[in-house]
Amino acid sequence: MNTKHSKPSAQAVVKDIRRATRKQYGAEEKIRIVLEGLRGEDSIAELCRREGIAQGVYYKWSKDFMEAGKRRLA
Template sequence: MSRRKWTAEEKMNIVLEGMAPGANISEVCRNHGIAQTLYYRWREAFLQAGLSGLSAGPSTREQQLEKEL
């Protein structure tokens, strides 16, 4: 049996499905055919990337708009 390749968008959607209020992680994982450990690994990566994205400085577009003002 070969391993499934998940796109970043598919992973994000599965993680968000599991983070929805009242979501059952076991059921989400079973529906998508993934192990719970894999779900939690994806969720941790998603949250860490989100944290670093929020802690980053203003984007170059934001800097350009500020210069124009």
């Protein structure tokens, strides 16, 4: 049997589709989401659920936002 032209596994196909269809957030969207989180009207968990992002992503964006502000003020 020739395994050179074997089909990719179903998991690999699903992973590739998810990667290709993942939403890309622009700078303005990231800033809007971070500022909404800083307002504190909703919990971070609720905000992330509503926006469809992981909490880790939110906290990374928040850290980047604060670091950029700190550099700008220095």
